[in-house]
Amino acid sequence: MLIRYIKTLFEYAGIRASISLFLMLIMGLTQGVGLVMLVPFLELIGLGETGGAEGLATHINGVLGWLGLPVNMTSILCLYVVIVSAHSIVARYREVLNSKIVNGFTQVMRQSLYRALSRAEWLCFLRSKTSDITHVLTIDIQRVGFATQQLLQLIGKIIIVNVYIVVALVLSVPMTVFSLAFGIGFLLLMHPLNRKAQRTGEDLRDSVGNMYTAITEHLGGMKIAKSYNLGNRHQETFRIITNGITDQVVNFAKINTATRMYYEIGAAVALAAFFFVAVVLVHIPAANLLLIVFLFARILPGFSMIQQCMQRITNAIPSFGAVLEMKKRFEAAKEPLLEDSIRPFKLNKGISFSNVSFRYDKTRQAWALRDVDLMIPARTMTAIMGPSGAGKSTMADLILGLLSPDQGTVKIDGKPLSGDFLHRWRQSVGYVPQDTFLFHDTIRANLLWALPNAEDKDLWRVLRLSAVDGFVSSVPQGLDAVVGDRGGWLSGGERQRIALARALLREPSLLLLDEATSSLDTESEEYINEAIDRLHGKLTIVVIAHRSATIQRADRIVVLDKGRIVEGVGYAVMR
Ligand SMILES: Nc1ncnc2c1ncn2[C@@H]1O[C@H](COP(=O)(O)OP(=O)(O)O)[C@@H](O)[C@H]1O
Ligand SMILES: [Mg+2]
Structure with a gap:
């Protein structure tokens, strides 16, 4: 279903999504370059030798020379500001683009489902619950939109993590391999939580469906319920259902935050070990060490974000399944296309x-x-x-x-x-x-x-x-x-x-x-x-x-x- 979902999304938003991904790449690069720029800067303020990254500093000096700027602190800082600003501008443009993709996708899904309903045979309606249709058209599609937003974020995170990894590789290969192994190991370790996330997603969908049914039926029968003095009973049913919803949402939050917590604790342990290795055994120069710590502190949260996004997507995937299922059912019962200009028929015989x-x-x-x-x-x-x-x-x-x-x-x-x-x-x-x-x-x-x-x-x-x-x-x-x-x-x-x-x-x-x-x-x-x-x-x-x-x-x-x-x-x- 996840693959089905990604395919549908890209069928809809192919070009836009590619642009968005490309922008994310640029963002990753500008962010990476912005970081690398700090190396000669740190060197300039005398925080030590760049050691293994000497080629890098020469490169940046070369760029400065090519731009006709003197190699000094002012020009490096200026270049840094320019690159970071470019990054922010692209980031904003991409956010708008993503919002267009997410909302465009939900709008297209909503409209095509509504078209399918409007054209379906009456018998198909007789077999459906109104509250189910409302539920799918509102909450489910909204949750698919949320999944889409998470998916775009996920891809962005993957790109940025990759850029960090490249930068980290330039700075120190063994240290990068170390943090990567740690990140991937954790990704695998946490995998069972993803399945749990999907299950709570299914439970949540059921509960929300029950809530919609209860609302529709209670409102429809309000007068009779009042006359039977059953207001309290309805209220009790509603209370139980909404409590269930809270439980499922909180359960999911528990899973999602547990993931992050494990990562953070794991990262602290790894960082301590890493520091030990770096300072005591490998003897990395101070400027590089600082940067690597900085990168490490970014790569690992990246991994944890990737996992969290994945869980949010799998949590919302049952809703996508429900939308597809309903659309398929209504499309199967399609009546011929209705034209507005149709002439009425005059009955003679x-x-x-x-x-x-x-x-x-x-x-x-x-x-x-x-x-x-x-x-x-x-x-x-x-x-x-x-x-x-x-x-x-x-x-x-x-x-x-x-x-x-x-x-x-x-x-x-x-x-x-x-x-x-x-x-x-x-x-x-x-x-x-x-x-x-x-x-x-x-x-x-x-x-x-x-x-x-x-x-x-x-x-x-x-x-x-x-x-x-x-x-x-x-x-x-x-x-x-x-x-x-x-x-x-x-x-x-x-x-x-x-x-x-x-x-x-x-x-x-x-x-x-x-x-x-x-x-x-x-x-x-x-x-x-x-x-x-x-x-x-x-x-x-x-x-x-x-x-x-x-x-x-x-x-x-x-x-x-x-x-x-x-x-x-x-x-x-x-x-
Ligand atoms: N939506 C439905 N689904 C299943 N059975 C139905 C549905 N609507 C009516 N029926 C059944 O079809 C039969 C005829 O119903 P209906 O035409 O509504 O009767 P009448 O209008 O003469 O009271 C009844 O036995 C009824 O239970
Ligand atoms: Mg009748």
């Missing part, structure tokens, strides 16, 4: 079901709909009845093309409901389910959502058709009144009638009401029935309903039970 069977779980024999044969002629009104669980909503979703039959075909004017035609057909359907969704916005915005270019007179026309114009003109803000979360500031009847108005705004060929009036009082239902009367004969109407007041208006009644049509009262009155 009717909708037909021939031998249609459908099941939600393809691995089981539980059919939600079985061998359904049905013809719904255009411009008639059909009522679908039946007990709960009979398959009525499944039938509605098949008409919408949200579900596709496992056997048999659904045809619209003789055309199979598939491919590009799906979108053309949906463009011509006005659908109102039982639990309508309104946005927390104004009535106008909620209506315009269906048809952005509609004028106010069109809005009032459909409000009148849905018998809700009286209500809208009676509220002080009229069309600009806000409806609350999911339309919660309206009564059920008002909400459903506004939803009906929204469905009618697109002048649909088919009006499909799935228990749209089931939870309404008789007065509100009567309003909607009046609206249906006004529309009867002008467009095709399919109503899933229980109450006789609605059903009596239908030209035909279809009764479903256990997924089969048990009774189809024919079109008595064809209008």
